[in-house]
Amino acid sequence: MKKGVRKQTGIVILLIALSLVLFFCVVLQCISIQNLKDGSSKEPSSSGGGGQGVNYAPCNTTNDCRPRTESFCLNNSAACNFTTYYNCSLNKCVPSGCHRVCFGCQYGCEAGNCLGNLSDLIISDINYFLVTETSQQIVVNITVKNIGTATAFTSITRVLLGSNTISSFQTPVIHPRQSVSFNLTYVHPIGTSYKFKAIADAEQTVNEQREDNNVREIEIRR
Numbered sequence: 001m002k003k004g005v006r007k008q009t010g011i012v013i014l015l016i017a018l019s020l021v022l023f024f025c026v027v028l029q030c031i032s033i034q035n036l037k038d039g040s041s042k043e044p045s046s047s048g049g050g051g052q053g054v055n056y057a058p059c060n061t062t063n064d065c066r067p068r069t070e071s072f073c074l075n076n077s078a079a080c081n082f083t084t085y086y087n088c089s090l091n092k093c094v095p096s097g098c099h100r101v102c103f104g105c106q107y108g109c110e111a112g113n114c115l116g117n118l119s120d121l122i123i124s125d126i127n128y129f130l131v132t133e134t135s136q137q138i139v140v141n142i143t144v145k146n147i148g149t150a151t152a153f154t155s156i157t158r159v160l161l162g163s164n165t166i167s168s169f170q171t172p173v174i175h176p177r178q179s180v181s182f183n184l185t186y187v188h189p190i191g192t193s194y195k196f197k198a199i200a201d202a203e204q205t206v207n208e209q210r211e212d213n214n215v216r217e218i219e220i221r222r
Contacts, residue, residue, distance in 0.1 A: 056092040065093035073109035078102045107149045110210075120148030120209040121155065121171075121200040123216035124179060128196075131185070138188045138220065142198045144171055145179035148209050158202035159184060161194050168202070193221040 059065050065086035073079040080102040086093040105114035124145035131137040142159065146152045157169040169182045188194065197217040201208065208214075 056094060058091055059088040059093050060091065062086070062088045064088060071114075072112045073105050073114050074102075077105040077109045077114075079105045079109065079114045107209075115149070115209050117150050118148050118207055118209045119146050119150045119152035119174070119176070120213070121146055121152050121174070121206060122213050123157075123198045123200050126196065126198055126216055126218050128220055136187050136189055136222075137185055138222075140184045140186070140196065140220075141181055142169075142184065143179050143181045144174065144200050146174040146176055149176055151175050152201075152206050152208075155201045155206050156203045157182065158199045160197040160199070161186065171200070188220065188222050190222045193219055196220050 057065070065088055067083050067085045069081050069083045071079070071081050080100055083099040083101075084095055085097045085099065087096040088094075107115040107117050109115065122145055123142060124147075125143040126140065128138050128140040131139060140159075142157065144157055152174045154173060155171045157171045158165060159167045159169070166186060167184050172180060174180055195217060196219070197215060200214040202214075204211065
């Protein structure tokens with residue numbers, strides 16, 4: 001009888017040990033996937049679930065522990081949702097497992113976010129040439145391109161010489177992957193140099209995928 005009791009006790013202890021090992025394996029796997037999901041090891045944000053995975057929120061039952069979902073995307077334009085699930089253990093929400101679902105970013109991926117269906121204006125090129133070899137007149141050609149996925153409606157392209165605005169162009173509608181060009185003539189004395197800057201959507205009237213790529217600057221020397 002005593003041998004049977006000891007055998008049953010041993011089995012119970014073994015099962016408890018296996019359960020603990022399994023639990024810690026799941027937690028470690030969850031952390032590893034979280035760190036590798038976008039090539040970084042940053043702490044997960046608390047979006048969508050109150051940050052239970054970071055501060056182990058208090059709980060009475062597992063129903064008190066909401067899953068936390070983070071959205072991101074990869075350079076190959078695969079958008080992913082990474083969800084961490086939790087159980088209530090010793091009145092704390094602790095990770096119980098992970099779930100990763102990926103799908104395509106329809107309009108591309110940048111900085112970990114799927115791009116929306118928006119236009120995106122840039123100054124794609126600035127070229128210049130002398131009217132004649134002895135003339136002080138320079139003609140500058142400026143190209144505005146829409147690298148976004150939606151049509152960009154009318155906007156203002158502003159041109160500066162140094163810190164002074166020398167011209168503003170009414171830029172027409174530009175469809176995706178198309179561009180428009182402007183010519184500007186100004187007097188540039190021999191033996192001088194100027195910073196020449198062009199700004200697309202200078203008045204920020206166009207809703208764009210990015211607002212930090214509208215400026216292009218070159219130095220013109222004579």
